[in-house]
Each structure stands twice: as C-alpha cells, then as structure tokens.
Amino acid sequence: MSTHDGITDRVGAFGREAVSNGWTTERFAVLGLIGLVLLAFGPTFQVYLFTEFMIIALFALAFNLLYGYTGLLSFGHAMFYAGGSYGMAIVLRDASPYVAEVVGSGIAPLVTFVLGALAGVSLVLLIAVPVGWLSVRLEEIYFALITLAFGMLVFSVIIQNPGGLTRGTDGVIVTLGITEVAGMEFRLGERRTYYFLTAAIVLPSIYAIWRVVNSPFGTVCKAIRESPDRAAALGVDVTYHRWMTFVVSAAFVGVAGVLIAGLANVASPYHAHWTTSAIPVVATVIGGATFFAGPIVGAFVFLYVRWGISRFPALEAHWEFFFGLMLIGTVLYFKQGAAGGLLMLRGWLGDVRAAYDRGGTDAALDYAKESTSERLGRGDRSAEEEGGDRE
Amino acid sequence: MDPSLTPAFVSVSDVVIGLSLGSRLFLIAVGLSLIFGVLGVLNFAHGAFYMIGAYVTLAVTNQVIDNFWLAVLAGAVAVGAIGALIEIGTIRPLYERAEGELDQLIVTFGFVLVIHEAVRFVWGSQPYSIDAPASLAFSVSVAGSTFSAYRLFVIGAAFVVMAGLWLFITKTYFGALVRGTSSDREMASMLGVDVPKLYTAVFFLGSFLAGLGGALSAPLQSTSPALGDQVIIDAFIIVVIGGLGSMFGAFVGAMLVGLMQAIGPQFIAAGHIAIPFLAMVIVLLLRPEGLFGGIGE
Amino acid sequence: MTTVLETDGLTKRFGELTAVDDVTLSIGDEGVTSIIGPNGAGKTTFYNLLTGVLEPTVGTIHLREEGELVEITDAPPHEVARRGLSRSYQITNVFEGLTVRENLQVARISHDGRTMDLRSRAASDEAINEEVDRLLELMGLTEMADRPCDALSHGEKRSVEIALALAIEPTVFLLDEPTAGMNATEAREIVSLVKQLDEELAATFVVTEHNMDVVRDVSDRIVVLADGAVLADGDPEAVLTDERVTEAYLGSEAA
Numbered sequence: 001m002s003t004h005d006g007i008t009d010r011v012g013a014f015g016r017e018a019v020s021n022g023w024t025t026e027r028f029a030v031l032g033l034i035g036l037v038l039l040a041f042g043p044t045f046q047v048y049l050f051t052e053f054m055i056i057a058l059f060a061l062a063f064n065l066l067y068g069y070t071g072l073l074s075f076g077h078a079m080f081y082a083g084g085s086y087g088m089a090i091v092l093r094d095a096s097p098y099v100a101e102v103v104g105s106g107i108a109p110l111v112t113f114v115l116g117a118l119a120g121v122s123l124v125l126l127i128a129v130p131v132g133w134l135s136v137r138l139e140e141i142y143f144a145l146i147t148l149a150f151g152m153l154v155f156s157v158i159i160q161n162p163g164g165l166t167r168g169t170d171g172v173i174v175t176l177g178i179t180e181v182a183g184m185e186f187r188l189g190e191r192r193t194y195y196f197l198t199a200a201i202v203l204p205s206i207y208a209i210w211r212v213v214n215s216p217f218g219t220v221c222k223a224i225r226e227s228p229d230r231a232a233a234l235g236v237d238v239t240y241h242r243w244m245t246f247v248v249s250a251a252f253v254g255v256a257g258v259l260i261a262g263l264a265n266v267a268s269p270y271h272a273h274w275t276t277s278a279i280p281v282v283a284t285v286i287g288g289a290t291f292f293a294g295p296i297v298g299a300f301v302f303l304y305v306r307w308g309i310s311r312f313p314a315l316e317a318h319w320e321f322f323f324g325l326m327l328i329g330t331v332l333y334f335k336q337g338a339a340g341g342l343l344m345l346r347g348w349l350g351d352v353r354a355a356y357d358r359g360g361t362d363a364a365l366d367y368a369k370e371s372t373s374e375r376l377g378r379g380d381r382s383a384e385e386e387g388g389d390r391e
Numbered sequence: 392m393d394p395s396l397t398p399a400f401v402s403v404s405d406v407v408i409g410l411s412l413g414s415r416l417f418l419i420a421v422g423l424s425l426i427f428g429v430l431g432v433l434n435f436a437h438g439a440f441y442m443i444g445a446y447v448t449l450a451v452t453n454q455v456i457d458n459f460w461l462a463v464l465a466g467a468v469a470v471g472a473i474g475a476l477i478e479i480g481t482i483r484p485l486y487e488r489a490e491g492e493l494d495q496l497i498v499t500f501g502f503v504l505v506i507h508e509a510v511r512f513v514w515g516s517q518p519y520s521i522d523a524p525a526s527l528a529f530s531v532s533v534a535g536s537t538f539s540a541y542r543l544f545v546i547g548a549a550f551v552v553m554a555g556l557w558l559f560i561t562k563t564y565f566g567a568l569v570r571g572t573s574s575d576r577e578m579a580s581m582l583g584v585d586v587p588k589l590y591t592a593v594f595f596l597g598s599f600l601a602g603l604g605g606a607l608s609a610p611l612q613s614t615s616p617a618l619g620d621q622v623i624i625d626a627f628i629i630v631v632i633g634g635l636g637s638m639f640g641a642f643v644g645a646m647l648v649g650l651m652q653a654i655g656p657q658f659i660a661a662g663h664i665a666i667p668f669l670a671m672v673i674v675l676l677l678r679p680e681g682l683f684g685g686i687g688e
Numbered sequence: 689m690t691t692v693l694e695t696d697g698l699t700k701r702f703g704e705l706t707a708v709d710d711v712t713l714s715i716g717d718e719g720v721t722s723i724i725g726p727n728g729a730g731k732t733t734f735y736n737l738l739t740g741v742l743e744p745t746v747g748t749i750h751l752r753e754e755g756e757l758v759e760i761t762d763a764p765p766h767e768v769a770r771r772g773l774s775r776s777y778q779i780t781n782v783f784e785g786l787t788v789r790e791n792l793q794v795a796r797i798s799h800d801g802r803t804m805d806l807r808s809r810a811a812s813d814e815a816i817n818e819e820v821d822r823l824l825e826l827m828g829l830t831e832m833a834d835r836p837c838d839a840l841s842h843g844e845k846r847s848v849e850i851a852l853a854l855a856i857e858p859t860v861f862l863l864d865e866p867t868a869g870m871n872a873t874e875a876r877e878i879v880s881l882v883k884q885l886d887e888e889l890a891a892t893f894v895v896t897e898h899n900m901d902v903v904r905d906v907s908d909r910i911v912v913l914a915d916g917a918v919l920a921d922g923d924p925e926a927v928l929t930d931e932r933v934t935e936a937y938l939g940s941e942a943a
C-alpha cells in the first residue's frame with residue numbers, strides 16, 4: 001500500500017508543480033492525461049469514439065509525414081492500413097492455438113496481440129519497401145496516381161482471397177480473447193481496456209513521429225517539400241530520402257491499421273479501398289497539413305463533426321456532403337486549416353487580453369470589434385469560410 | 392489485342408458487350424484526358440459528372456418530357472454547365488499556386504463527396520433504370536448473336552465522338568488554340584489567347600462529354616449513387632494507360648479496359664480485377680506519358 | 689596553380705540543336721573565373737552539365753577531390769554536390785517556407801551525412817548549429833535567422849542562397865547570375881563579397897554574369913561561350929577587347 005501512496009504523492013506533487021507554473025506544457029500534459037483517464041468512465045459510445053479518433057489521428061499524422069512534410073500526396077495509404085489490420089487478424093486467427101501451447105492459455109491472447117501487431121507492421125514494411133521504391137520515382141499527380149493504383153492492387157488481391165487467407169469480401173474476424181494475468185482477468189476487446197491499450201500505443205507513436213519531424217531527417221523532408229532540386233544541389237539524395245519517408249510513414253499507418261482491426265473486430269477489405277485512403281487526406285487538409293497537430297485536429301473534426309451531424313436524423317446520412325464543402329473551403333480560402341485557425345484564435349485572444357491589460361474591458365471590446373470588422377471588411381474570406389462551413 | 396489471346400470461345404456477344412462498355416468509358420475518359428492535357432487538372436469529380444448526366448437524363452424523361460434524345464442533351468449540357476461553374480469558382484484560383492496541381496485534385500475530390508451526397512439527397516440510394524428509346528428498341532442479329540440496337544448505337548456514337556473530336560481539335564481554329572495552349576500556356580497568352588476563357592470552354596467540353604457518356608449509359612446500366620466512384624477509377628486507369636492528355640489513347644485505353652472487363656474473367660478466374668491496376672502501375676513506371684502521346688494524337 | 693575543375697570535349701545535343709559544343713576547359717584554384725556569352729550561348733546548359741542535372745552527349749568532367757581529379761561525368765546532382773561542386777541559382781532557390789536557420793541546417797545535415805539521423809533534434813544539435821551560426825555571422829544573417837525565407841527581400845534571399853552553397857564546404861562554387869534583378873549598389877556589394885570570399889575561403893569561384901561591369905570587376909579570367917563553343921578565353925582586358933567577342937554580342941542583339 002505504501003508504494004501506491006508514494007506514486008500518488010509523486011503524481012500529486014508533479015501536478016501541483018505543473019499547475020503553479022502556469023500554462024506550461026507539463027500542465028497541459030497533466031490535464032490531458034487526467035482527461036484521458038476520466039473519459040474512460042464516460043459512456044461506452046464516447047469511449048469507442050475517442051478510441052477511433054486516436055487511431056484516425058495516428059493514420060493521418062503518419063500520412064502527413066509524406067504529404068505535409070515531404071510534399072508527396074499518396075492516395076493509396078489504405079494499403080498500409082489494411083496491411084496492419086490483416087497481418088494482425090491473420091495471426092490472431094491462425095496462430096492463437098500455438099501461442100497458447102507455448103505461453104499457456106492465460107496470457108496467450110495478449111501475447112498473440114503483440115505478435116499480431118508485430119506481424120502487421122512487418123507485413124506493411126514488406127509492402128512499403130518495394131512499393132515506395134517504385135512510387136518515389138514519380139512526383140505530384142503521377143505519384144498520387146501510382147499510389148492509388150498500388151492501393152487498389154492490394155485491394156484486388158485481398159478480395160481475391162489468395163490461399164483462403166483473407167476471406168474475400170467478408171474479411172477476417174478479429175477475436176481478442178480474455179487474458180488472465182496474476183489472477184486478474186480482463187477482456188482485451190472490452191471497450192475501456194481497448195481504449196487504454198490504444199492510448200498506450202498511439203501516444204508514444206505520436207511522440208515518435210514528433211521526434212522524426214524535428215530530427216535532421218525531418219528537416220531534410222521539409223527542405224525536399226520546398227525545393228527538391230535545391231536539396232539535391234546540397235547533396236541530398238532526394239529519391240532515397242522520399243523512399244525512406246514513405247517507409248516510415250507506412251510503418252506508422254500500419255500501427256493504426258493493427259489498432260483498427262481490434263476496434264472494428266474485423267480486418268475488412270474496405271480498409272484497403274481507395275475511399276479509406278481518402279480519410280487521412282480529408283482529415284489532414286481540413287486540420288492543416290502545415291502544422292504538426294493539424295492531422296490530429298482534423299481527425300477530431302472528422303469524427304466529432306460526423307457524430308454531431310448524426311444528432312440530426314435528416315442530415316445523418318449526408319455527413320460527407322459537409323466534409324466535401326469543408327475540404328473545398330479549406331483548400332481555397334484557408335490552407336492553414338483548423339489547426340491554423342486555432343492558432344490564429346489564440347493569437348487574437350492574446351491581443352484582446354493585451355488590450356484589456358492596457359485599458360480594461362472597454363479597450364478589449366473595442367479591439368475585438370475593430371479587428372473583427374477589419375477582417376470582414378477587408379474581404380478576407382478565410383475566417384468567415386471557416387466559421388460558415390462548420391455550422 | 393494479340394490474336395493468340397482470342398481463341399474461339401470468346402463469343403461475339405462478349406466482344407460487343409466489351410465494346411459497348413468501352414464506349415461509355417471512352418466518353419468519360421476522353422473528357423478527363425482533354426482537361427488534363429490542356430489545363431493540367433486531374434478532375435477527380437469526373438466520375439461524379441458522368442453520374443449526374445445519367446440522373447438528369449432519367450429525371451427529364453420521367454418528369455419533364457418524354458423524349459429520350461432531348462433528355463440526353465439536357466444531361467450533357469447540365470453537366471457541362473456544372474463543370475464550367477466549378478472551374479470558374481474553385482479551380483481557376485489555384486492555377487497560380489505552387490502546389491496547385493495537388494490542391495486541384497483535392498478540391499475536385501471534395502466535389503466527389505458533395506455530388507455523391509447531393510445525388511443521394513435528391514434521388515435516394517435506390518438504383519434506377521430506363522428503357523432504350525423506342526426508335527432503337529429492337530434487336531439486331533450479328534454472327535448468330537442478338538443485340539439490342541441501342542447497344543450498337545452507343546458503340547457507334549463513341550466512334551462518331553472520337554472522329555468529331557479529332558476533326559475539331561486538328562482542323563478548326565478553336566482546336567488550334569487548344570493545342571497551342573496545352574503545349575505552352577504563356578506563349579498562347581502572349582499571342583492574345585484569352586486563356587481563362589479557353590480553360591473554361593475546355594472544362595465545359597470535357598464535362599459535357601462525361602455528361603453525355605452518363606446520359607447514353609442510362610438505358611444500359613442501373614444508375615445509383617455508387618456509379619461515380621466506380622467509373623472514376625476505371626477512367627483513371629484508362630487515361631494513364633492511354634496517356635494523360637491523349638484523346639486517341641483514351642479511346643484505345645477505354646476499349647481495352649471494356650474488353651478486359653467483359654472477356655477477362657474467362658481467361659483468368661483469379662486476378663482479373665487486379666490486372667488493370669497492375670497495367671496502370673507498369674505504364675506509370677515505364678511510360679508515364681502513356682502508350683500514346685500528346686493532345687492531338 | 690592546381691586544376692580543380694576540368695571538362696574535356698563536353699558536348700550536349702538536344703535533337704538537332706547542339707547547346708554545348710566540344711567545350712574543353714580547365715579551371716584553376718586561383719582567382720575568379722567568369723563564363724559569359726550572349727543569350728542562348730549555352731551557359732545554363734553548361735552549368736546543368738557540370739552539376740549533373742543533365743548528362744552530356746559526349747565528353748567528360750573531372751573535379752578535384754582530396755588531392756586528385758575524379759571523374760563526375762555521369763554522377764547525379766546530389767553526388768556532384770557531395771564531391772564538392774556547389775552552386776547558386778539565377779532565380780533564387782532557397783527553402784522558402786523554412787527559416788534562414790533551418791535552411792542552413794539542411795545544408796549542414798547533408799554535409800555531415802546525417803540525413804538519416806532520426807534521433808537527434810535538428811534545432812538543438814550542437815554539431816549542426818555551431819557551423820550554422822558561423823555562416824549566419826559570415827553572411828550577416830544572424831538577425832534574421834529565425835525569419836522564414838519567404839518574408840525576406842530579394843537581396844537577403846541571395847545571401848541565404850550563397851550561405852547555403854557555402855555550407856557544404858565546396859571545392860568549386862558556381863554562381864549563376866548572382867546579380868540578376870539587383871540594382872547597381874547591390875551588384876557592387878555582391879562583387880566585393882565574392883572577391884572577399886574567394887580570398888578567405890578554400891573554394892574556387894566560377895561566375896556566369898550578364899552585367900559587364902560586374903564581370904570586369906569580379907573576374908581574373910573570362911571564358912566566352914558562343915553557340916555552345918568557347919569563343920575566347922583569357923584575362924579580362926584581352927577578352928573584353930577581342931573583336932570576335934564584341935561581334936558575338938552585337939550579332940545576337942541584332943538577331
């Protein structure tokens with residue numbers, strides 16, 4: 001019991017310190033973690049929705065390594081999403097009995113899940129290395145087309161049910177099973193358990209992608225996006241670098257694919273279809289491809305606006321309509337996307353607050369009015385469009 | 392195709408079905424290719440345009456006037472107009488952007504979603520079909536098989552459109568402007584061509600052809616909101632194989648894909664779905680300009 | 689004097705057109721060499737051949753690397769750069785969306801062979817940033833280090849461009865029209881900068897230039913290209929008074 005108290009104390013102390021330091025990163029992190037834990041006790045559907053949000057966020061973030069950071073638009077990333085799903089689902093289906101024999105039936109489901117995840121990511125790498133090597137020979141529209149073709153090639157293979165492995169259009173059912181550890185029994189597939197499992201995989205993955213983006217490797221990616229021939233003239237092997245970025249991006253998409261199979265309880269050919277490849281495109285563009293957090297914000301908008309629309313039965317079936325409009329509006333008028341909008345809003349609130357510090361409420365209101373009418377009057381439609389599309 | 396691939400058990404009927412499928416695919420692919428060749432825009436919504444053409448034709452024959460040919464014309468013109476409006480409103484602002492090509496692709500993908508849902512909202516999710524026009528509602532016997540005259544008419548129409556487009560692009564003044572602008576936009580602009588207007592005109596023409604394809608297909612296939620997503624992928628395959636920007640390539644590519652879909656399953660029980668994508672990958676890697684060259688060819 | 693860059697019978701044909709015609713040149717490590725010629729003389733093609741952007745139809749290119757001349761004829765651009773041939777562009781080519789500091793970090797990461805380094809942080813890596821700071825100082829860019837390049841003036845971008853090319857510690861630095869789009873004062877500044885860098889650094893400078901005043905001030909040797917071939921080669925005084933050179937320039941303007 002005493003060690004338990006020790007941990008609680010330490011967490012408490014860390015929390016108090018973070019709070020007393022003002023709005024620091026630590027404070028946000030603590031709030032976020034508390035939020036994550038609290039959410040687990042919410043309604044099951046909310047837990048499910050947030051789990052899906054985390055998975056799509058990882059999918060989009062990994063996609064954006066290639067799009068926002070390196071300048072290559074892939075319309076075939078679903079092949080890696082499906083690669084992760086199927087690798088995991090097939091291992092769960094076919095290897096479970098052997099694993100149980102080796103490690104005992106208690107912990108077998110968890111071990112199989114880990115093996116399945118590794119198999120999923122390995123399968124993705126197996127596809128991504130040759131496909132990437134070939135695809136990065138092309139640029140722009142042609143890159144989008146060849147990734148689309150490769151993606152649909154994988155889709156066609158899956159629905160052909162080669163060797164009875166993929167079960168054609170039905171897909172492979174995923175059963176996560178019941179794990180027993182130290183006398184405690186828990187169902188991996190139970191919504192809350194799976195939510196924590198997803199968080200435990202997605203959060204470190206996001207951190208890893210953040211490190212990639214800020215590493216020398218990631219800096220070179222951005223340079224290639226801005227000017228490939230300039231990068232080459234500085235000694236960067238552009239084709240090779242794009243290839244490696246492709247593989248890193250695919251690997252993280254594979255992780256998201258592993259997780260979606262467990263959440264949906266099936267590895268479905270739909271996960272490989274080009275319409276699934278469009279999901280990270282939509283989320284990333286709406287969220288803002290130029291910001292690290294853009295795809296996360298976009299995935300949030302994607303899932304929660306969809307959920308919000310589903311509150312209105314008349315609109316429910318037509319949520320794609322609104323995403324289409326948002327996509328068009330974002331590309332035309334506000335390339336920074338929702339993340340850019342949030343940053344702008346934060347800057348503006350800071351200015352309002354500065355005005356308040358100078359001259360109280362009146363000054364703040366004046367500033368708010370003035371800046372708003374200035375924006376609207378200038379005919380800069382970006383702010384309006386953003387707002388208008390949301391409603 | 393290679394004669395060794397056409398042994399006796401390919402029936403005339405399969406060939407005709409393949410050609411009629413190819414004819415419809417040609418009408419959508421040729422517009423897609425034309426627009427890419429001149430404007431450099433890959434219009435993801437082109438399949439959705441084709442679908443609108445079919446729906447408008449259905450709606451006009453059912454509710455406005457019981458004349459199939461007028462309905463076909465209405466479908467094609469409506470889609471042309473929608474295309475022109477989309478070009479002016481949402482594509483034109485992106486020509487000057489550095490990463491404009493990808494932005495255009497994403498915007499037109501936005502229209503895929505919008506049109507798909509709008510169609511579902513207006514017409515619902517159920518499939519529709521109509522009869523062929525009375526004037527062509529008879530059967531023709533070719534080499535022992537019987538076909539509806541309408542099916543043969545659509546094949547003929549594709550050939551006529553191909554020939555007409557070819558004459559239009561190579562022999563008329565407007566065609567010369569189109570060819571000039573596609574090879575060098577700035578030069579054309581300096582020579583006094585109103586490039587924005589020309590772009591809109593070409594986008595209208597390409598969309599018109601997609602609408603025409605959809606309209607003519609209405610009696611041959613069931614029309615549902617999923618139609619757009621299906622045909623756009625086929626159209627991408629065709630224009631890549633034939634060469635983005637090549638009209639003749641779109642023609643040959645469409646007929647190849649049409650025949651492949653009609654006959655392919657008999658040769659290769661497994662894998663006939665994968666083969667077009669494999670062909671697309673191979674052409675992109677080995678001959679990204681396609682099997683056939685530029686716009687006038 | 690040691691030869692640092694050498695071409696032998698370098699030729700590039702595009703179909704019927706011969707853009708670069710049998711150019712045999714040897715550039716030594718002393719002084720600044722200018723390559724001039726009327727429009728369409730083949731300067732740009734010649735640069736593109738040297739930097740590996742184009743492959744020559746016939747001929748060879750050698751570059752001094754670690755004391756000996758190494759053939760770089762068919763090497764792709766990134767390999768040419770790694771071997772020590774760096775360039776600036778006529779139309780400034782910098783990483784517009786990145787800050788000045790990030791621009792230089794890219795060059796240093798490439799120079800240090802750390803493009804595959806996924807673990808360090810570029811922003812706080814000492815090995816990378818020490819040299820970046822030195823370059824910022826050298827080019828007078830320290831104050832604008834954290835501004836994105838697309839917010840800089842044309843002249844400032846030109847400085848970033850030169851800093852980028854220097855950051856990979858080249859043996860030979862090709863400047864393509866360094867004063868394009870500049871006024872007389874700015875052009876003079878560039879001239880004195882190039883001369884200063886040529887004295888201070890180990891790199892050998894090769895310049896193409898339109899502006900004859902700049903050419904006169906900056907060059908120790910001038911090579912004139914006309915119709916893709918070497919028309920004249922020698923010290924500035926002699927070349928600029930050469931009748932054939934005047935004729936080539938006037939001829940092209942008349943046409």
